[in-house]
Structure formats: C-alpha cells, structure tokens
Amino acid sequence: xxxxxxxxxxxxxxxxxxxxxxxxxxxxxxxxxxxxxxxxxxxxxxxxxxxxxxxxxxxxxxxxxxxxxxxxxxxxxxxxxxxxxxxxxxxxxxxxxxxxxxxxxxxxxxxxxxxxxxxxxxxxxxxxxxxxxxxxxxxxxxxxxxxxxxxxxxxxxxxxxxxxxxxxxxxxxxxxxxxxxxxxxxxxxxxxxxxxx
Amino acid sequence: xxxxxxxxxxxxxxxxxxxxxxxxxxxxxxxxxxxxxxxxxxxxxxxxxxxxxxxxxxxxxxxxxxxxxxxxxxxxxxxxxxxxxxxxxxxxxxxxxxxxxxxxxxxxxxxxxxxxxxxxxxxxxxxxxxxxxxxxxxxxxxxxxxxxxxxxxxxxxxxxxxxxxxxxxxxxxxxxxxxxxxxxxxxxxxxxxxxxxxxxxxxxxxxxxxxxxxxxxxxxxxxxxxxxxxxxxxxxxxxxxxxxxxxxxxxxxxxx
Numbered sequence: 001x002x003x004x005x006x007x008x009x010x011x012x013x014x015x016x017x018x019x020x021x022x023x024x025x026x027x028x029x030x031x032x033x034x035x036x037x038x039x040x041x042x043x044x045x046x047x048x049x050x051x052x053x054x055x056x057x058x059x060x061x062x063x064x065x066x067x068x069x070x071x072x073x074x075x076x077x078x079x080x081x082x083x084x085x086x087x088x089x090x091x092x093x094x095x096x097x098x099x100x101x102x103x104x105x106x107x108x109x110x111x112x113x114x115x116x117x118x119x120x121x122x123x124x125x126x127x128x129x130x131x132x133x134x135x136x137x138x139x140x141x142x143x144x145x146x147x148x149x150x151x152x153x154x155x156x157x158x159x160x161x162x163x164x165x166x167x168x169x170x171x172x173x174x175x176x177x178x179x180x181x182x183x184x185x186x187x188x189x190x191x192x193x194x195x196x197x
Numbered sequence: 198x199x200x201x202x203x204x205x206x207x208x209x210x211x212x213x214x215x216x217x218x219x220x221x222x223x224x225x226x227x228x229x230x231x232x233x234x235x236x237x238x239x240x241x242x243x244x245x246x247x248x249x250x251x252x253x254x255x256x257x258x259x260x261x262x263x264x265x266x267x268x269x270x271x272x273x274x275x276x277x278x279x280x281x282x283x284x285x286x287x288x289x290x291x292x293x294x295x296x297x298x299x300x301x302x303x304x305x306x307x308x309x310x311x312x313x314x315x316x317x318x319x320x321x322x323x324x325x326x327x328x329x330x331x332x333x334x335x336x337x338x339x340x341x342x343x344x345x346x347x348x349x350x351x352x353x354x355x356x357x358x359x360x361x362x363x364x365x366x367x368x369x370x371x372x373x374x375x376x377x378x379x380x381x382x383x384x385x386x387x388x389x390x391x392x393x394x395x396x397x398x399x400x401x402x403x404x405x406x407x408x409x410x411x412x413x414x415x416x417x418x419x420x421x422x423x424x425x426x427x428x429x430x431x432x433x434x435x436x437x438x439x440x441x442x443x444x445x446x447x448x449x450x451x452x453x
Contacts, residue, residue, distance in 0.1 A: 012290040012317055019268045019293060049318045108397070113422060115320050115368050117399045119200040119242055119452040139200060139452045141273055143295070143320040160199060182273045182295060184237070 003041030004028040004195065007067070009080070010057050011047040013179065017077060020181035024192055034066040042195060043070055047079035051103070051146070052091035054079055059093075068096055073197040074173045081168060081175025082146060090146050098173045099153045103146050112161040115145045120178075122156045122166050122186075130167065130174060130193050131155060138186045140166065140178035147177060200452045201416045201444070202242035202423035203437060204401065205430040207232060209248050209278075212259040216431060226431065229262050233270050236430070239437040241272065242452055245298065245371075245425060248278035249343060260288065267293020275323055278343070281309070283316045290317060298371060300325035301340045304351065304358075307365060314366025319398075324367040328355035328388065329375040336388055339375060355388075356395050363398050370396055371425060373403040381407025381429070389419035401425050409435060409443045416449045 004021065006014055008030040021028045021044075028044065029036075037043055045067070047054050058064055067074070076084045083095045088103035095103070106114050119139040124131055134156075147164035150157045158166035158177070167190075168175040174194060180187035207214045207229070214232050215223040226232065229246070236244055246266070250259055263276060276289045277298035286297045303309050303324055313322045327339040329350070336355040341347040359370055372392050374385035384405040393400055399422040402415045406426035415424050429435040441451045 012287070012321070013295070015264075015291060015293045016267055016295070020271060022268070023271070048320065111420070113397065113399045115398065116199065117320065117369060118202050118422060121198065143273075145319070179273070179295075182271060184271050188271060 003039075005031045005037060005040040005043055007037060007043060007045045007063065008032050009045060009047050009054055011049055011054070011079065013048045013078065013181065014046045016179075016181045017044060017046045020188065020191060024188065024195065026195060032061050032063070034063060037063070037066055038070070041072055042197070043067075043072060043074045045074065045076045045080035045083065047077065047083065048143075049079060050090055051079065051082055051088040051095060052093055054083060055091060055093040055095060058083070064096065068098065071172055073194065075194050076173070076175040077181070078144060078177060078179055081177050082148065084168070084170075084173055084175050085148055088146060099148075099168060099170050101148055101151055101153065103148045105146050106144075106160060106164070107162060109161045115143055116147075116160040117143045120158050120160065122158060125150065125154045125157050128155050128169055129197060130169060130190065132193050133189050134186065140176075140180070140183040140186050142166075142178040144177060198450045199422075200242070200450050201421075202401075203240075203412070203440065203451075204243045204245055204423050204425040205236050205241050205437075206245040206247055206403075206425050206427045207431075208427070209246050209262065210250050212262050215249070216428075230265055230269055233266050233274070236437070237270055237272050240441060240452070241437055243272060243423070244270070244274040246274060246276050248276060250279065260292065263289055263292035263294055277323075277325060283312050286313050286317065286321075290321060296321050296323050296369070298323035298325050300327065303362065304338065304340045304353070307361065310362055310365035310367055314368070319366050319368035322367055323369045323371060324362040325371040325373060326355055326359060326362070327373045327375055330388075336391075342375065356392055359392055360395050363396065367398060369399045369401060369422075371401040371403050374405060377405030378403070379428075380405065383407065383411040384415040384419065384424070386414060386418050389415060389421055393420050399423065406435075409440050412440060413444060413447045413449060416444065417447070
C-alpha cells in the first residue's frame with residue numbers, strides 16, 4: 001500500500017508509529033506540507049505531550065484547516081486522538097473540533113493512579129470495520145492523564161475509575177487513545193484495519 | 198481494569214546485553230534485539246534497558262541500539278542509565294524509547310525532573326530511587342549505585358524524595374529496595390507499602406524477586422502497579438507465561 005503519511009506534529013512517538021507501519025510493510029513519510037497531506041490515501045496524526053503545544057504547532061504549520069477538511073481516512077493516536085475533539089481542559093487553544101465534545105483530566109480517586117499507564121481492556125461499543133478481529137476484553141497499552149468521555153463517537157470504551165473513549169470514529173476521522181504501535185498483536189491488527197479502510 | 202505489569206530489566210553494555218555485578222565481571226548474554234523479542238514473545242508487558250556503558254562517549258556511539266529495538270518491538274520500553282539532560286533524553290526518545298528513567302542525575306539536580314516533564318510530558322519521565330534502610334531504621338537514598346566504589350549514602354529520606362520527585366513531574370517511580378536486591382527472598386513489602394501510601398503515580402517494585410509467590414505478594418499486599426525483575430527472568434527460573442497464570446489464579450489482573 002502507498003500513500004500513507006504521518007503528520008509531523010513534533011511528538012516523540014512519531015518514530016515508533018512509523019516503525020509499526022514498517023512492520024506491516026508500509027513506509028509512511030513524515031510530512032508537514034498541506035499538499036502532501038491532502039494527496040495521501042491515509043493520514044495519521046501521532047502525538048504525545050500536551051494539547052496546547054501540539055495545537056500551537058499545527059497552527060504554526062498552518063495545517064488546522066487542511067486537517068479539518070480531509071475526506072480520506074484519518075487516524076489520531078493518543079494526543080492525536082484528543083486533538084480531534086472540540087477542546088481539551090489541558091489547553092486554552094481550541095482543538096480541531098471534528099468531534100463535538102471535550103477532553104477532560106481523568107479524576108483521581110482512591111487506589112487509582114494518574115497517569116493511567118499500562119495495559120487495559122477494550123470494550124466494544126459499536127460495530128465498525130476498524131474493530132475487525134478485535135474482541136471485548138483484549139488489552140491495549142495506555143499512557144495518558146486526559147480522556148474523552150464515551151458518547152456517540154465511541155467505537156470502544158475503557159475503564160479507569162470512569163468510562164472513557166478508547167477508540168472513536170466520526171465520518172472519516174478515527175482516533176485511538178492508547179498506543180497501537182506499542183500494543184503488541186492487538187495494536188498491529190488495529191493499524192492494519194485502519195490501512196484497509 | 199488496569200493490568201499489573203511484569204517488567205524484565207536488561208543490562209546493556211557497549212550495545213550488548215550482559216549479566217554480572219554491575220560494572221564488574223560481565224558476561225555477554227546475547228544481542229539486545231534477540232532478547233527483547235524473546236521477552237516480548239513470552240508476554241512481558243514492558244522492558245527496561247539499563248545502559249551501564251561506562252563512558253559517555255562510548256554511550257553516544259552505542260545508543261544506536263535504541264532505534265534497532267524500537268524497529269522490532271511492539272511493547273513499550275524504557276531506557277535508564279546516562280540520561281542527565283533534556284538533550285540526552287530527547288536523543289533516546291526520538292530513537293523510539295517510550296520513557297526515560299533517571300536516578301543519580303536527578304539527585305544531583307532535582308530540577309531535571311521538571312525540565313523533562315515540561316519537554317516531553319510526565320508520561321515519559323520515570324524516576325528510579327535506590328533505597329536502603331540505615332541503622333536508625335530510616336530508609337535513605339543511595340546515589341551512584343552502579344559502581345560500588347562510588348556509591349554515596351545521602352541524608353535524604355527515600356520516601357520524602359519519592360514525594361518530591363512526583364511533585365516535580367515524575368510520571369512513574371521505580372523503587373529499588375537495595376536491602377532485598379539480589380537475595381531472592383521476596384520484595385521489600387514493608388517499604389513498598391509505605392511508598393505506595395505516598396505515591397500518587399504508578400509505582401514499580403524492584404529488588405528481591407525469587408519465586409512466583411513473591412510477585413503475588415507484592416501485587417496483593419503492596420498494591421504496586423508493576424514488578425521489575427532481572428535474574429529470575431534471565432535465568433529462566435521463572436517463565437513469564439506460567440507466572441501470569443499464577444498471578445491470575447491468585448486474583449491479580451494481568452494481560453493474558
């Protein structure tokens with residue numbers, strides 16, 4: 001397959017996502033040019049760190065309208081998923097606003113550690129080609145302190161003191177709160193499913 | 198429910214996995230990539246590579262192994278050893294490591310923790326604490342434990358330092374209980390229970406694993422998020438799949 005690009009938003013996990021795609025036989029370049037993003041068959045927006053600096057970088061690269069206007073399959077990973085939402089309580093800048101909901105800090109509670117770090121179970125909420133071959137209860141690797149609640153956009157949920165969105169989809173936009181590039185066989189299956197969309 | 202994690206720790210010197218007393222008598226165990234893949238296939242939840250390469254110049258040359266591991270491994274991994282600045286952390290993270298672990302440099306310059314958290318997010322920043330009980334009964338921090346000749350006993354109490362590290366931006370703490378390390382009599386439950394009560398972020402137990410029951414105990418009694426071990430995994434005396442079955446049978450949530 002060709003035409004997959006990784007939007008270089010400055011996150012340190014971009015290399016890991018690229019390697020995960022290489023393991024699936026796909027060489028995805030890191031790009032920042034709007035034309036190359038628009039021409040791609042699939043667009044992946046990785047990201048770790050904080051929402052504010054990430055949105056600032058997308059604005060500096062003048063990519064906000066480009067990303068919002070994409071019609072091919074798009075996948076946001078971790079922070080990249082959170083950027084699909086209207087806003088995050090972590091940042092004063094609005095996010096991309098493709099999903100009309102907020103990203104909020106996970107609520108600390110007794111016996112509950114924040115960041116939510118480690119392997120946790122996916123619970124299927126809604127059928128979608130992205131979830132092909134994935135059963136409820138299979139685990140993925142999460143590392144995050146902010147999360148989007150579950151709603152109409154949720155394909156799979158996860159629980160860490162509260163239920164939140166693990167995999168989301170609205171129109172051609174998809175997101176994974178966990179790291180598929182670090183989620184062993186489950187992650188590789190999900191990436192493969194995305195590339196087949 | 199969040200699974201409890203099992204983390205094999207591999208010592209790396211000059212680009213190869215070694216075993217032996219740190220900084221002495223090293224025996225090469227094999228290639229980093231081969232051993233990383235073996236642990237991944239056995240169901241390790243995460244890996245820690247402890248870079249014990251003695252000279253910083255050599256370390257820079259040899260860090261190419263981080264990228265080779267990142268290419269083949271699809272579970273998270275952390276690199277410890279020799280990270281003392283935002284620049285050296287960036288090099289390791291951009292090569293594909295998911296986290297960096299800092300220990301002695303954070304004791305020398307505690308601001309480093311906050312600098313790394315600001316640059317990369319708290320989720321990337323692990324602080325390792327080497328702790329030993331003194332004669333007066335207090336657990337205190339040891340620095341430069343990689344080299345017995347250079348190890349220093351500090352006045353800082355271990356659990357005070359743990360709290361400070363979390364306040365400064367550590368996203369995870371590895372508490373290495375030196376009194377238990379290497380003797381395979383079980384994790385230091387007393388110290389880990391005390392640490393757990395003061396640690397709001399994920400806590401990793403290190404030092405003392407000798408048999409499967411020790412892992413059951415540390416998860417059930419000290420409520421740690423992860424257990425790190427080296428020799429019992431490397432020697433094959435504990436196989437990860439069997440250990441996970443035993444943990445599950447004892448009510449500990451694990452990734453099958």
